[in-house]
Amino acid sequence: MTTNNIFYRIAIFLVLASIAWSCNVPEKVLLPVSQTLPDQYEPLLATDSTNIATISWRAYFDDPNLIALIDSALQNNQELNILLQEIQVSQNEVLEREGEYLPFVRLGAGIGAEKPGRYTRAGAVEEQLDIEPEKAFPEPLGDFQLGAVATWEVDIWRKLRNAKDAAQLRYLAATEGRNFLVTNLVAEISETYYELLALDNLLKIINDNLLLQQDALSKVKLQKENARATQLAVNRFEAQLLNTRNLQYAIKQQITEAENRINFLAGRYPSEVARNPQSFMDMPLDSIQAGVPAELLANRPDIRQAEYELAAANLDIDVARADFYPRLDITAGLGFQAFNPKFLASPESVVFNLAGDLMAPLINKKAIQARYNMATAKQIQAVYAYEQTVLSAYTDLLNQLNKLNNYSKSFDTKTAEVDILNKSVNIANSLYRNARADYVEVLLTQEEVLDAKMELMETRLEQLQAKVAIYRTLGGGWR
Template structure:
């Protein structure tokens, strides 16, 4: 026993010398800012349920359908089940394996051998000599067990558990993205509906102006050039109408794809789109991102898994202790196979194995695990910075877009009044047709830009909720 311990100690000294791990740290190496844009907020919109955050029954119904039918969400649940199976497998590796077995064999010893010379005159029972062609029937149970001395199997289990929780966070990330995508496409669809309505209203105004010019031409007040100019303006607006109808169709089908269904009309409320958009989003503290954003939480679990992988790879350098055994019945013929205790057979074996000649392969696997651990740390730090920047940008954009929306509203009102004024002046002959065309075109552009400003506000409201890590709860 003393000699065995000496051998083990010498072997460990040789092996440990080649397996030093690099510890990249366990947390975030940079100091996280205390606030966004210098504003401190104790509340956080990410903790609000998405049904309350969007507060639109039609939109929430669409999101509900997407969460139940979207293929990316459904696939993420299967990846969770695969990770769960990995956890069960790692737990099973810690336990002994027991299996039933049975074998049938026949042996013949050479007569001019030690076995043959000994068996030819040996009685297997009082009345029968060992036959030259000896059959062997064996049935019973066998077991094997690797005793986890150095924690290799336990660390593999920790890695599997961390990856299981990481797969849950991956599903949460998909859920957050799906909610944001459905909401943003819904807002885009509402914007296109309003754009189409504005175009059709302007087409009516342009057609009325064209009718006036045609009447004036017939009366000799104006010429063919004015008619063609206004006619071209009407055709251009009708062309925009057709393009908008195609955009509406494609946007509807993008929503249908997210909802996991074939093309069909998407229910929406275009009037609600014109409601006031003065809203404030509570963003909380930047440190809240560590617990709210699924991508950060996923990268954190991946880092934990990578650290456990390093420890498991490090333990591969050490000797492993394996116990094996078998218990059953063995005989040379079936008639006496289950005779007890004469036919009972068992074996017990304990073995200590240590890698010597293949250390380069084990060392390469250890270095690979070390590099993966460092990469996982960088991914974690990168996800934290990326999350902070996303919230920072969306918060700044939200404030700018409110100012832009207010200015676009005033611009649209002013230019809409200019259309009425130029039309009245044109009817009385105090303005020419070019002034009518220009005022109508500017008013149309202003109205479309106002719709675009509203859409950008809604999308930013969704994006900041997503950036904060909302939606998956």
Template sequence: MMLKTFKKMTTMKRNKINVAVCAAVVLLGFGACQTPQATVVKSDLKERLLKRDSAHKATQDTLLWWKRFDDATLQTLIDTALANNHDVKMAVQDLAIAKSAILAKEGALRPVLSGKMGLGLSKVGRYTAEGAGNASTEMTPGHNVPTMIPDWAPGVQLDWTIDLWHKLQSDKKAAVERYLASEAGQRAVRNKLVAEVVENYYALLALDEKREVMLQYVALQKKAVQLAKIQKEADAGTQLAVEKFAAEVAKGEADECELREEIAAREHTLNLLLGRLPQAVERKPKDFAALPLPSAEGALAVERLLGRADVVQAEHALAAAKWDVETARKEFLPQLNVSAYLGLDAFNPKYLVRLPESVVWNALGSLTAPLINKRAIRAQFAQADAQQLNALYNYEKTLLGAFMETHAALSKLEHLSLVEGHKREQYAALTRAVSAVQQLYANNRASYLEVNDSEREQLDCRLSLIDQKLEQLSTLIGLFSSR
């Protein structure tokens, strides 16, 4: 009776211990399941811009913005650059890397099945429990267990991390957003390359026009030298006028040489962008100052700004950062792992085919959760949360910068157009003045200084008109290429 009472008390004590252990495990589990709260990030900048500029409407447009310039030669150069430029090729590879990251995250969601082939050889001591047992045990009729035991064990292993809390899904979504950001980044690289090609192409046309103007000026000054010599011989002028016009000829020829050097440098830059060896850049001469400008209508529409490559890239980077926070937060939750093995095992290969005697298998499921010393995952979460805030600030900065940049470009275009109108009026007046002063000089009623000053002012105004047109084109290129 006493023995039964003792056993009963022992059983009750053991049950209490088991209950206490289970309660402790449950409490620890609840503690492990507590997750920190992430900072809620939300930007109202987009809504404020939409509300502020509801009057601006986006027009139908194409991503191939350079088609607006309607130049077949330019289009050929752009096609060559897009095919050969190394920055574009590297951007394509960055996109491929981002796509591979998505495939890697998808693979983490699925079970892994591995093939195994185990080969082993073991020997146990004779004077051990296992060795003594083997010595008196027959492995097959009439054959005891050998001292040296080989082991053949082919099989397959299954390992699977079950995504209980969608942590792996969050990680995959972050990878998808980074891929979309890389896609926008590739578009930005392409737009930047095309913008540089277009700008250098028009800079070449402007330099060609300047050189032609300078050659005309030199020719005009050479005629002035001859006229000054004739007037000197007729005692109607002095050697000083001859020397002054000759100095203008030398200066004009020096300026023309500098323009040729600038043209060569531009051609080298353009050939580098095209990814080819140095060669002459094909182009047709045009009246550069009279080139028509494409319209910038609807450029300030918020819908268009939201589609800019840099804004789209920043937006997807922000979305990726949010999913990174979710992934880091779910690190605090328990993780369920399943592992299973199925195979054959025998000391001799010929016994592997004896089924089911040679079949071995096992299965294991484990639920693991962090209990103490969570500093690493807390630090990881804090880092992801801070990066999320940085991504938000970068998005707002990029969007606001895009709006201000576009607004400034449109304002600049408006003022440049007004300046161009005044410059054209100035050039027309100077052309009339030069014509008048040349007639007066020929009739000995104006000095060579007046002729020289008038012709130099006309030249400067003509060059200024070319620079004005180039600045307008450069502003438009920057406005279009940011889309």
């Protein structure tokens, strides 16, 4: 039988063995993605075909102080910088996976010597040998090597290339994760900045109210001296003044914490945050254009991140499934080997080898089956995570659209309430001076107007924060 026939039969045997082996490989089953978005949002909410998510945050937040804070955060925020390094790790994992399905070539050199015992078989043989006529066999026998060795796992089943593609998808997912962090960072700084402006205005309201209460306390003390009021009235007015001062201290603490939060997000130590509190009530609430729900899939970085993770999980199943098939490894070497360095360049010192190994798991495949089962479970997890992300994004946006709508109406009614209570304070003071109203009515009216003004500021804050949240939930802020 010729050598060619032997190799031919071996090849046929290996092919048939691979086909038979593939019959035992589990079939790949993927969980379908069932999450679909409605065609449009609720009729009363945004029906415009455009989308504010495509607007740059610099144009959306038209406040130079806020823009400066966001710029500082994008440069110095530690969490963002940590994530950037994770993206670098993912990028290098792609390069690592790409190199695995290419041949590995190593260049090396070696020096050695060998001297068997004279009364051993090898020693007795060497004793009878001459390296050249009338030239004794070298003792010890040197061994000098110089050459290259190549190893290559032939990627028959695309296992290594699928692993590289999965790493590439996870790199893209990490990039989208960075965009999602930027979106949330821009939103959090904006929301905290608006909260700081609201607190400044609340502090001004309290300070103005303190002046009115101090004036009222002075007047009631004067009335007591003239026997027109009692000590009870004085005590009630003084207690109201002390209660308002306590509110003042609480607001100051909240201002300190809001400033420190902004500075932390901006990656700097606590310092005064530049701002213009007078602009708080005049900030425009532009018409919110949410577009259609399907645009969330393109604009939301977290949805795209979940989509990439799902695609990578699908490829992981292919990688795990390929372990059930035979593996072909090829090794080759080429170099020079001689017992004396001066002979290394001689053609007679050339050595080479070439070998191929085809191996398949036969017994105890539990580890392979376990890896396949884990990859399948993770793919199912990725499907649910994607569906959850889409559902959460849609629900969050719908909540914020309703929030802006409801708080805009609430702001109008609360403004009217404050106007009425302001007039009521003047009326109550006038009636009290003319002994036509009890001091309790004055106290209650002052408390009601203070509460109403504070609630008006809080309602305004809810409006502005809803504007920020809508921009975030639509996927704006990372461009």
